Amino acid sequence: MKTSLFALAALSLPVSALAQVVIPESTATRVAASADRALESDALAWDFVEGITTEVGPRQAGTEAEARGREWAVKWLKANGFDNVAIEPFEMETWVPGDQASAGIVSPFPQSFVVAPLGGSASTGPEGITAEVVNVGTVAELAAMADGSLTGKIAYITHYMTPAQDGSHYGFAGPARWVGSGIAAQKGAVATVIKSVGTDYHRNPHTGGAGFPEGVKPTPAGALSLPDAANLERMFERTQGPITMKLTLTPRDLGTTMSGNVVGEIVGSDPSLPPVLLACHIDSWWNGTGAFDDGAGCGIVAAAAKAVSDAGQPLRTIRVLFAGAEETGLWGSKAYSAAHLDEPVAVGLESDFGADRIWKFESNFREANPALHNRIARAVARFGVSNGMAVATGGADINIARDQKTAIIDLQQDGTRYFDLHHTPDDTLDKIDPVQLRQNVAVWTQVVGILANEPNDIQAGE
Amino acid sequence: MKTSLFALAALSLPVSALAQVVIPESTATRVAASADRALESDALAWDFVEGITTEVGPRQAGTEAEARGREWAVKWLKANGFDNVAIEPFEMETWVPGDQASAGIVSPFPQSFVVAPLGGSASTGPEGITAEVVNVGTVAELAAMADGSLTGKIAYITHYMTPAQDGSHYGFAGPARWVGSGIAAQKGAVATVIKSVGTDYHRNPHTGGAGFPEGVKPTPAGALSLPDAANLERMFERTQGPITMKLTLTPRDLGTTMSGNVVGEIVGSDPSLPPVLLACHIDSWWNGTGAFDDGAGCGIVAAAAKAVSDAGQPLRTIRVLFAGAEETGLWGSKAYSAAHLDEPVAVGLESDFGADRIWKFESNFREANPALHNRIARAVARFGVSNGMAVATGGADINIARDQKTAIIDLQQDGTRYFDLHHTPDDTLDKIDPVQLRQNVAVWTQVVGILANEPNDIQAGE
Numbered sequence: 001m002k003t004s005l006f007a008l009a010a011l012s013l014p015v016s017a018l019a020q021v022v023i024p025e026s027t028a029t030r031v032a033a034s035a036d037r038a039l040e041s042d043a044l045a046w047d048f049v050e051g052i053t054t055e056v057g058p059r060q061a062g063t064e065a066e067a068r069g070r071e072w073a074v075k076w077l078k079a080n081g082f083d084n085v086a087i088e089p090f091e092m093e094t095w096v097p098g099d100q101a102s103a104g105i106v107s108p109f110p111q112s113f114v115v116a117p118l119g120g121s122a123s124t125g126p127e128g129i130t131a132e133v134v135n136v137g138t139v140a141e142l143a144a145m146a147d148g149s150l151t152g153k154i155a156y157i158t159h160y161m162t163p164a165q166d167g168s169h170y171g172f173a174g175p176a177r178w179v180g181s182g183i184a185a186q187k188g189a190v191a192t193v194i195k196s197v198g199t200d201y202h203r204n205p206h207t208g209g210a211g212f213p214e215g216v217k218p219t220p221a222g223a224l225s226l227p228d229a230a231n232l233e234r235m236f237e238r239t240q241g242p243i244t245m246k247l248t249l250t251p252r253d254l255g256t257t258m259s260g261n262v263v264g265e266i267v268g269s270d271p272s273l274p275p276v277l278l279a280c281h282i283d284s285w286w287n288g289t290g291a292f293d294d295g296a297g298c299g300i301v302a303a304a305a306k307a308v309s310d311a312g313q314p315l316r317t318i319r320v321l322f323a324g325a326e327e328t329g330l331w332g333s334k335a336y337s338a339a340h341l342d343e344p345v346a347v348g349l350e351s352d353f354g355a356d357r358i359w360k361f362e363s364n365f366r367e368a369n370p371a372l373h374n375r376i377a378r379a380v381a382r383f384g385v386s387n388g389m390a391v392a393t394g395g396a397d398i399n400i401a402r403d404q405k406t407a408i409i410d411l412q413q414d415g416t417r418y419f420d421l422h423h424t425p426d427d428t429l430d431k432i433d434p435v436q437l438r439q440n441v442a443v444w445t446q447v448v449g450i451l452a453n454e455p456n457d458i459q460a461g462e
Numbered sequence: 463m464k465t466s467l468f469a470l471a472a473l474s475l476p477v478s479a480l481a482q483v484v485i486p487e488s489t490a491t492r493v494a495a496s497a498d499r500a501l502e503s504d505a506l507a508w509d510f511v512e513g514i515t516t517e518v519g520p521r522q523a524g525t526e527a528e529a530r531g532r533e534w535a536v537k538w539l540k541a542n543g544f545d546n547v548a549i550e551p552f553e554m555e556t557w558v559p560g561d562q563a564s565a566g567i568v569s570p571f572p573q574s575f576v577v578a579p580l581g582g583s584a585s586t587g588p589e590g591i592t593a594e595v596v597n598v599g600t601v602a603e604l605a606a607m608a609d610g611s612l613t614g615k616i617a618y619i620t621h622y623m624t625p626a627q628d629g630s631h632y633g634f635a636g637p638a639r640w641v642g643s644g645i646a647a648q649k650g651a652v653a654t655v656i657k658s659v660g661t662d663y664h665r666n667p668h669t670g671g672a673g674f675p676e677g678v679k680p681t682p683a684g685a686l687s688l689p690d691a692a693n694l695e696r697m698f699e700r701t702q703g704p705i706t707m708k709l710t711l712t713p714r715d716l717g718t719t720m721s722g723n724v725v726g727e728i729v730g731s732d733p734s735l736p737p738v739l740l741a742c743h744i745d746s747w748w749n750g751t752g753a754f755d756d757g758a759g760c761g762i763v764a765a766a767a768k769a770v771s772d773a774g775q776p777l778r779t780i781r782v783l784f785a786g787a788e789e790t791g792l793w794g795s796k797a798y799s800a801a802h803l804d805e806p807v808a809v810g811l812e813s814d815f816g817a818d819r820i821w822k823f824e825s826n827f828r829e830a831n832p833a834l835h836n837r838i839a840r841a842v843a844r845f846g847v848s849n850g851m852a853v854a855t856g857g858a859d860i861n862i863a864r865d866q867k868t869a870i871i872d873l874q875q876d877g878t879r880y881f882d883l884h885h886t887p888d889d890t891l892d893k894i895d896p897v898q899l900r901q902n903v904a905v906w907t908q909v910v911g912i913l914a915n916e917p918n919d920i921q922a923g924e
């Protein structure tokens with residue numbers, strides 16, 4: 001019924017609107033059929049994420065493990081028929097976690113806690129730091145403390161994060177990690193431990209980058225697993241006296257090393273048109289295998305590009321970008337933008353939020369190009385994807401789209417489980433639900449199939 | 463209605479049956495009310511398990527941490543009004559896990575796995591063992607292999623365990639750990655890694671005791687977390703060539719050290735009657751905090767003893783036994799039986815299967831003393847506990863009840879989640895559901911209240 005009404009509406013459009021080139025009906029039908037097939041069985045996305053997590057495993061940015069990941073991905077893209085597969089190398093400043101990570105209460109309640117260094121943490125040295133640990137509360141409470149009030153102490157920072165479908169609690173709780181240790185260092189703290197920025201209750205700390213302000217010397221900074229953080233908080237409740245912690249973290253800065261982006265293409269029939277750019281990142285933190293973050297994302301975008309190609313050569317080239325070194329500072333995304341800034345991209349999309357079902361579509365051209373926005377929205381509705389009102393801003397791996405102020409689409413994934421797994425040892429293949437992974441590929445196939453066959457400018461957004 | 467029908471039935475009993483002493487109605491009412499109150503709010507069991515996991519933490523058998531656990535428990539029992547609180551020391555042979563535990567694939571797919579040493583494992587030395595890892599399949603498949611067929615190899619043993627309410631898959635899958643490394647050593651293996659005997663998918667290996675047959679020299683033996691075991695199994699599928707592993711485990715045998723049982727009593731009004739014995743164990747594996755296994759059990763039995771006492775002094779003494787060194791060979795349970803064998807116990811019960819809801823009541827006197835069995839069954843029905851047909855055999859901590867062939871009751875807990883947590887780093891306070899913990903205390907209060915006020919012999923079972 002709805003389709004018929006839309007068809008009638010199209011017939012009543014003014015002639016000027018019909019002057020645009022339209023996608024042949026046969027192409028649209030083939031793309032839709034390819035998306036439907038992906039929903040039934042998507043072997044390719046699973047093959048990618050199973051393969052890279054099994055045959056490579058963790059891929060810490062700037063290390064030889066990440067280099068093995070790139071080589072593996074190049075081989076995989078070539079084997080699956082991608083053209084112009086290449087590594088685009090870049091230099092980066094590389095931090096590695098080191099071998100030792102322990103945190104233990106010395107008194108009054110001796111026991112060991114599970115801790116992981118935060119990205120950017122300094123080393124305590126193998127001898128560790130033994131000092132009183134002070135419960136500073138949240139970042140806001142920490143920020144209100146007097147200068148020098150933490151001199152000689154280890155700061156403990158808490159937060160109140162709960163699972164959210166849109167993942168928005170990451171922004172709510174994340175500052176504990178992003179800026180907490182830097183602020184504590186400014187107040188004189190010799191080190192910081194935080195409650196992991198995560199939502200699970202397993203003994204698997206969540207790492208991630210920690211920032212120190214210009215001019216503030218980085219201190220050792222670690223994340224306690226949530227059960228350990230809860231235990232420490234109970235200790236604060238159970239004693240009025242000082243609590244002494246011994247913290248040992250031995251990360252190292254390796255200086256400048258090489259990383260790289262992996263690119264590959266499905267070449268379109270009209271190379272004069274700007275390409276559709278699909279991005280993800282190939283690195284992962286050292287502690288997990290980078291399945292949810294972000295092996296799945298690379299599997300999804302590559303499988304979708306391939307499924308569109310299987311529906312017939314697209315008009316535009318589809319370029320996949322497996323960005324390097326996202327986790328430690330978007331090195332690959334920035335390097336790609338710097339290298340390709342003068343090569344216009346038609347539209348940028350990123351998959352970097354796990355492998356659970358896509359529930360909302362957003363673009364940054366809802367007002368600038370409502371016809372295309374609505375065509376995509378209608379096409380993905382059958383996969384349970386709603387038409388979102390927010391303006392898409394893209395993810396970490398598509399700096400170029402923001403730098404070029406081009407069109408951007410966000411295919412929002414369900415993030416309810418994401419912060420159970422993100423940046424933890426638990427980021428492993430078994431966490432991926434094959435049914436939801438397939439829904440991702442189906443939606444991406446549908447969306448990319450429309451974009452890659454769109455003859456008109458995809459008028460960039462507001 | 464049902465109560466009235468039972469009352470009428472009692473009136474029609476032959477006089478001989480009425481010759482038995484009966485519990486005064488007022489006592490039964492008070493006990494039931496105390497059980498009902500426990501269901502609403504049981505502060506005491508939670509207080510125990512929160513306290514010992516926070517203020518003591520892991521309590522590896524035979525170590526100073528277990529000794530701190532005993533001292534903590536003595537103080538807690540005294541503070542909560544128990545009489546005759548004492549530590550009963552015993553000697554044991556003590557194994558400790560050491561500082562290093564790593565397992566990594568050297569080739570063809572280099573990456574690190576998460577591993578924990580099994581109790582009884584030998585040390586690889588800090589330099590580790592590097593050897594080909596061979597997929598031997600299940601214990602049954604391993605046992606069928608030719609002697610010498612694993613010479614120089616690391617054996618990998620799998621199993622197929624799923625969650626079960628009655629926990630019976632532990633018996634199905636457990637041999638991979640209990641006897642696997644011993645059999646592999648007999649076939650020439652230099653070391654063994656097993657798929658953890660557990661049902662979760664977190665990077666937290668399940669430890670537990672591994673046995674080596676008389677005359678077989680223990681080898682290094684470790685458990686991989688389930689995600690890591692799955693990854694290794696995928697590697698076996700993805701290569702026909704050899705897979706090389708480097709395994710480093712550095713446990714040590716400390717020789718003879720002291721451990722101890724903690725006992726305490728609610729003294730009954732007739733000390734000539736044999737006591738009711740309630741047991742649990744106070745030690746835990748080093749990697750968790752011993753919340754589910756078995757801080758909760760000690761909290762449940764102590765809280766129930768106290769709740770019965772609060773309902774009025776019981777006829778019989780209630781004795782709690784917090785056994786030492788259960789995990790590494792039931793040292794405390796055996797020592798208690800040896801020391802007290804000539805002091806008759808009326809009935810023995812143990813809580814050592816987590817803190818989830820009790821769903822079934824079993825005794826070993828269903829046929830020998832149906833009146834008492836049925837009285838208890840009727841009394842616990844209101845808590846959702848069914849009347850089980852199996853003959854109760856008791857748990858690890860009540861060797862004395864089996865050695866004396868006395869009455870035994872099993873209050874079966876829901877084990878569906880138990881093997882997600884058992885013997886893992888994830889055995890922490892947050893895993894305990896306060897509502898289910900209270901149901902345990904309520905059921906135990908009801909059952910112990912009946913037993914401790916039972917004037918007649920609790921005729922031991924079949």
